[in-house]
Amino acid sequence: MIETTPPPLQGPTSKEKKYDRQLRLWAASGQAALEDAHILLVNSGSGVLGVETLKNLVLPGIGNFTILDSSVVSEADLGINFFLEEDSLGGFRAEHTCKLLKELNPDVQGHFIAEPIESFITKEKPLDPYTLILVAAPIDPEILTKITLHAQATQKPVFYFHNVGFYSHFSIYLSHVFPIVDTHPDSATTSDLRLLKPWPGLLEFMTKKTTDLEQMSDHDHGHIPYVLLILYYLEKWKGDHDGKVPRNYKEKIAFRDQVRQGARTHTAEGGEENYDEAIAAVLKSLNPPSASSAVKEVFKSEECKLLAKDSPSFWVVANAISQFYEERGELPLPGSVPDMKAQSADYIQLQNVYKSKAREDFTDVVSRVRRLEDKLGRTVPVADKEIEAFCKNADHIKLICGRPFHIARAGEKVRWNERAKVAASMLENRESLIHLYIAFLAYDIFTNSHDADALGGAPLAPGEQDLQLDGEKMAGIAYKIVDDLLTEANKFLEGEEYDTVKSRTKQFVEEIVRAGGAELHNIATLSGGLIAQEVIKAVTKQYVPVDNTCMFDGVVSKMEVLRL
Amino acid sequence: MAEVLQKNGVSAPRARWKHLDKILTRPGPFTDEDWVPGEDVIEGLSRTKILVIGAGGLGCEILKSLALSGFKDIHVIDMDTIDVSNLNRQFLFRHSDVGQPKATIAAKFVERRVPGVKITPFVGKIQDKDEDYYRQFTMVVCGLDSIEARRWINSTLVDMVDEDDPDSLKPLIDGGTEGFKGQARVILPTMTSCIECQLDMHAPRAAVPLCTLATIPRQPQHCIEWAHIIKWEEERKDVTLDTDDPEHITWLYQKALSRAKEFNIEGVTYSMTQGVVKNIIPAIASTNAIVAASCCNEAFKIATNTNPPLGLPGGNNYMMYSGDDSIYTYTFEHLKKDDCPVCGNVAKKLEVNGDMTLESFLESMAEKPEAQLKKPSIRSEEKTLYYQSPPSLEEQTRPNLKKELSELLENGEEVVVTDPAFQISFKFKLLFK
Numbered sequence A: 001m002i003e004t005t006p007p008p009l010q011g012p013t014s015k016e017k018k019y020d021r022q023l024r025l026w027a028a029s030g031q032a033a034l035e036d037a038h039i040l041l042v043n044s045g046s047g048v049l050g051v052e053t054l055k056n057l058v059l060p061g062i063g064n065f066t067i068l069d070s071s072v073v074s075e076a077d078l079g080i081n082f083f084l085e086e087d088s089l090g091g092f093r094a095e096h097t098c099k100l101l102k103e104l105n106p107d108v109q110g111h112f113i114a115e116p117i118e119s120f121i122t123k124e125k126p127l128d129p130y131t132l133i134l135v136a137a138p139i140d141p142e143i144l145t146k147i148t149l150h151a152q153a154t155q156k157p158v159f160y161f162h163n164v165g166f167y168s169h170f171s172i173y174l175s176h177v178f179p180i181v182d183t184h185p186d187s188a189t190t191s192d193l194r195l196l197k198p199w200p201g202l203l204e205f206m207t208k209k210t211t212d213l214e215q216m217s218d219h220d221h222g223h224i225p226y227v228l229l230i231l232y233y234l235e236k237w238k239g240d241h242d243g244k245v246p247r248n249y250k251e252k253i254a255f256r257d258q259v260r261q262g263a264r265t266h267t268a269e270g271g272e273e274n275y276d277e278a279i280a281a282v283l284k285s286l287n288p289p290s291a292s293s294a295v296k297e298v299f300k301s302e303e304c305k306l307l308a309k310d311s312p313s314f315w316v317v318a319n320a321i322s323q324f325y326e327e328r329g330e331l332p333l334p335g336s337v338p339d340m341k342a343q344s345a346d347y348i349q350l351q352n353v354y355k356s357k358a359r360e361d362f363t364d365v366v367s368r369v370r371r372l373e374d375k376l377g378r379t380v381p382v383a384d385k386e387i388e389a390f391c392k393n394a395d396h397i398k399l400i401c402g403r404p405f406h407i408a409r410a411g412e413k414v415r416w417n418e419r420a421k422v423a424a425s426m427l428e429n430r431e432s433l434i435h436l437y438i439a440f441l442a443y444d445i446f447t448n449s450h451d452a453d454a455l456g457g458a459p460l461a462p463g464e465q466d467l468q469l470d471g472e473k474m475a476g477i478a479y480k481i482v483d484d485l486l487t488e489a490n491k492f493l494e495g496e497e498y499d500t501v502k503s504r505t506k507q508f509v510e511e512i513v514r515a516g517g518a519e520l521h522n523i524a525t526l527s528g529g530l531i532a533q534e535v536i537k538a539v540t541k542q543y544v545p546v547d548n549t550c551m552f553d554g555v556v557s558k559m560e561v562l563r564l
Numbered sequence B: 001m002a003e004v005l006q007k008n009g010v011s012a013p014r015a016r017w018k019h020l021d022k023i024l025t026r027p028g029p030f031t032d033e034d035w036v037p038g039e040d041v042i043e044g045l046s047r048t049k050i051l052v053i054g055a056g057g058l059g060c061e062i063l064k065s066l067a068l069s070g071f072k073d074i075h076v077i078d079m080d081t082i083d084v085s086n087l088n089r090q091f092l093f094r095h096s097d098v099g100q101p102k103a104t105i106a107a108k109f110v111e112r113r114v115p116g117v118k119i120t121p122f123v124g125k126i127q128d129k130d131e132d133y134y135r136q137f138t139m140v141v142c143g144l145d146s147i148e149a150r151r152w153i154n155s156t157l158v159d160m161v162d163e164d165d166p167d168s169l170k171p172l173i174d175g176g177t178e179g180f181k182g183q184a185r186v187i188l189p190t191m192t193s194c195i196e197c198q199l200d201m202h203a204p205r206a207a208v209p210l211c212t213l214a215t216i217p218r219q220p221q222h223c224i225e226w227a228h229i230i231k232w233e234e235e236r237k238d239v240t241l242d243t244d245d246p247e248h249i250t251w252l253y254q255k256a257l258s259r260a261k262e263f264n265i266e267g268v269t270y271s272m273t274q275g276v277v278k279n280i281i282p283a284i285a286s287t288n289a290i291v292a293a294s295c296c297n298e299a300f301k302i303a304t305n306t307n308p309p310l311g312l313p314g315g316n317n318y319m320m321y322s323g324d325d326s327i328y329t330y331t332f333e334h335l336k337k338d339d340c341p342v343c344g345n346v347a348k349k350l351e352v353n354g355d356m357t358l359e360s361f362l363e364s365m366a367e368k369p370e371a372q373l374k375k376p377s378i379r380s381e382e383k384t385l386y387y388q389s390p391p392s393l394e395e396q397t398r399p400n401l402k403k404e405l406s407e408l409l410e411n412g413e414e415v416v417v418t419d420p421a422f423q424i425s426f427k428f429k430l431l432f433k
């Protein structure tokens, strides 16, 4: 049916215009999530990285941010912090950075608290208003512990980061379980066409469209969608092979040759594009529709199996889909069809065949969800839209199990627990940045046990005053962390292997001490980009966030994600 | 305090640069043994004259980072004016700046925020400037979204190298982003792999065949391209399409929509129309910050030797960044190509069908990832085969277009392909299959 009235024109709103380039990445739903967020930055030290991170969140329109920082703006701040100016000298850094950040986007609310964290944290529920917390090193480990305990209890993401000289680090604790439905997988890897397990409706459509294939005109023959061609030749193959589909590489190659032989070569173009597409698709699309290991992991998790009345809706849907999977041996059909050579009408019909099957599967899952809701006595039903999104991306959902990050204290061993073996084996990798991570742990222990005026005031960074002495102390601390890790992992390294681990660790330590606590603006900007990007993922629940630690080495220009 | 502010010279107290000076005055475990930190390094940095190409998403970040890394003499070129859709990432611009030239506004803002830095803007095209202009800089940092402009500056800098004059070698540091992905690379013209050597890393997207648009559309994008390429020519031939004019986009949108209705295709929206017609690439502040800062980090290391930079011969010169699925970088050495049309000296071997017409051969030049030429002209050592201009020569050589390659050339003969957009001569040795 063609409508006769012209559609109303819906030009973009002024907000859509301003945010056009990012809405193409996270859509209106992601933008709404950003606008609902309130980020707290607990700033300290030279404090550039946190402010650079906020810059990249204010620009895309985060709802609210608050800077907690009791420092007073010094001359040295003006040499590294772009969000301070001459007039800021002597004022509170929280106030002035907040003011200049707010200028970037009038739609964002900025707040500041110029109170020391030590007293702020003792107030009545001081962290409650915030949805995500950013913590800059150095910080008193007791306070960092309080913040992470709050985050664990309230399932709030918390980030902890360092920026010293050419290096940076950040760790994320995303909450105990952090599921993501909208992972935005690469479109090349997502088409799920069910060629090995076609449903009757699809086979029927194939039969209808391939009747008298050999007698068709060149034009018609050259426009059969490749999906139907593969199905057609599969049926033929099955007839010759006891009803079995090609199972291994060799059989798939033989099958591909059979498809190739069906192509007409006498045509004007010397071949047929649809056959070329079919031939190219054979190896990658002849796979049984089994769920990925990541999805099976979700189905196996306790949260999925043991639903409660107040379980997050994600788990209710996950449970319903796991039932579906158990019964049918396949996930709900996503329903999208890649573009392919075809007549317009045939392609649209093919799309509809997939869409209606996807709709059927979705309806089945919805009724399962509703039954679960009844059984659990849940009062607010999960939105259809949420169930639909889950069905469409079922094979690409991701579950991140958050792990609290290390809080290193002077006089205490760093504990690696169940990650000890993995971390210890990373030590032997000469390219790994685990050695840099250890150098930052040593940095925390050093600052925790040294203060600038020896009166319990601001922490002293290694190398700020005595390069030589601090270098030796830092190396000593770092070596001890290495040794403790090896002991905890029950791993023995000796001779050259052990020396290599130590010398690599020492180089990172020396480069850190060289900086004497100084931040380089470039490294702060770069790392502020990384952290803001991860905040956006955590807030929008789109794309896949870092799990759980990211290192940047600006000497060699490399990053590495470590799961610690 | 005022005293400190007035004197930015090396001898004045540098309380402001306390952080930077730690790195500039101390050796590290990776610095060269012969490197002498201190005053000379500080002075060398403040004397470095650096050119920034582009004052957009990357450019804003680059200007800010260079100014806060101790560079004092910065120049910036950009021909664009500020659009409202820039404001979600180009943080040196405010709503009241919309319509103003980017280079001027960006330069003024950073100069005001970071006293002591001089930023000289030029509003115009890089092609407006000649070698004399580019010769004054120590290095060039590029934050562009156009491949054409990158290729132009790359070949200009390669051509400028005089082996007897080390000052003629200008390191080129280039950044690029697309959504959550990007790259930063360092090029030492003639010494290491250049932008042209790396061109196949940025292959153009395959175009939808015209017959699909004209007869068998299947996707909403096909309907939009049909309105854009076919319908506009048919109905509004005398009007130059301006993709920034809302009336034009609306017209295309409505044409695309009605065509989609006719074929039962869903999904045409205004935003998609704009995206397809303007070839919009998603862009966010965070990726720009990452890539721009990586470029500036390399520029800083090159200017100060405070640590080894990317791009040294035999070392890594390319950092690929991807941030949509966790975070991933791949830092590697892209090798220089002997048959690079810009920095190599050997003709590239190309297998072709001898019965291909010259016209289809030239059309294939547009899609070849290593060439991407839209208006190619071609000559052999013996004769001119086809020239796009001047018109008289075009007319004279046009009949050759219909001839087969084997009629025009010997097997194994070398041809030179050029394009007015670049000063590059592509040398191919054509081998008939």
Ligand SMILES: [Zn+2]
Binding pocket: B193, B194, B195, B196, B197, B198, B336, B337, B340, B341, B342, B343, B344
């Ligand atoms: Zn080259």
